[in-house]
Every structure is written in C-alpha cells, then in structure tokens.
Amino acid sequence: GESVGLHLPTLSVQEGDNSIINCAYSNSASDYFIWYKQESGKGPQFIIDIRSNMDKRQGQRVTVLLNKTVKHLSLQIAATQPGDSAVYFCAEITGNQFYFGTGTSLTVIP
C-alpha cells in the first residue's frame, strides 16, 4: 500500500549521467544556502554551500547555481554514481535560522 507522508519528489538517473536537483526557497533575505545529502538512517551530510553574493560555485563533481531573481537553487551532480543515491536537501539560512526543504530522493540506476 501507499506510505502516508512519503511525498518526496523523486529523480532516477542512469549511472554516469548528470543529475540536476532543484529547490525553491522562500525568503529573499536569506543570504546563505547549503546542500545536504542524507542517506537512510544517517544524519545530513554537507555537500556544498553558496553565499547570496555568488550565482555559481563548483566542488568536486558538484555545482550549485543560485538564481536570486526567482529564488531558485539547483544542485548539479556530474557523472552520477550509485553512491550518490540519497535524499538531497537544500537549506536556506537567514540570520541564525536554518530552514530545510522537503528534499528530493535521488536513485541511481546501475
């Protein structure tokens, strides 16, 4: 049967393809954003962050894009691997407060 409460957006990609995970944030005053990865049964793990004075930041295999005009954040994962399968959360930070989105469940198909 259907699991009540599990309404995560889901994304399935083939191993080796690029993944794009999107996030809309709500507060135009938010000045710092973080992407976290959460595997089943574990706490969120920091992936990459970006300040509001930037529109792009790159890490190892990951890129975060920030569009302040439409309050949109995206996470791009290059050459997605099975180990990337997890739930991904964006967090917007306003002052001392962290606000997390619902998350996107990424499944990598070998």
Next chain:
Amino acid sequence: DTGVSQDPRHKITKRGQNVTFRCDPISEHNRLYWYRQTLGQGPEFLTYFQNEAQLEKSRLLSDRFSAERPKGSFSTLEIQRTEQGDSAMYLCASSRSTGGKQFFGPGTRLTVL
C-alpha cells in the same frame, strides 16, 4: 563521520515515559542545534545554544521538551511524558559561528509505542 556524536542511536519507549538524548558536538564549535525530522520531511529546527546559553526555541518545542548545555560542550534533550507523535529522528548539529555550516550527528531515532 562528521565528529558530532549522539547517544543513543535508537530508543523505543512506552507512551508516558521520559527519555533523554545526548549530543557531543565538534569540540571547537560553540553553537549547537537540535532538530526533529519525520519521515519524508526535512529537519525542523527545535532550539540552539551559543556556548551554554539557549538563545532560541521553536514553537515546536512544547513544555514537555527541555534542552540543556550546562558546560557549553555536550547537550541533552529531554522529552517528558512522551506521546506517539514524538516519534521521530532527533538530530543534533554544531557549527563554529553564526550562520556557519552545520555539521550533523547521526541522529537518535525515537519510537513511542
């Protein structure tokens, strides 16, 4: 392993019982946060400490919840008279400074029967 530890990792209790969780942050971090996470949702802020001072509490933190950080190092979160609705993952995070990146512990999963 982020360096933030939580104990216990799992707790099963009966409704009406009291439970206490512990968090040990990264040692040089002066900020410590508690969150609650239910299935399919992102973490929800409960409270945070700057050193030993509890600076902010969410409206989610009812009178049955209390958190302490007596020496500015480890913290405890106590839930009194647990209810089934308290069943969730309780996450602790720490950071160096205001608005700095938070590093999360593995969480304590609470099940109230």
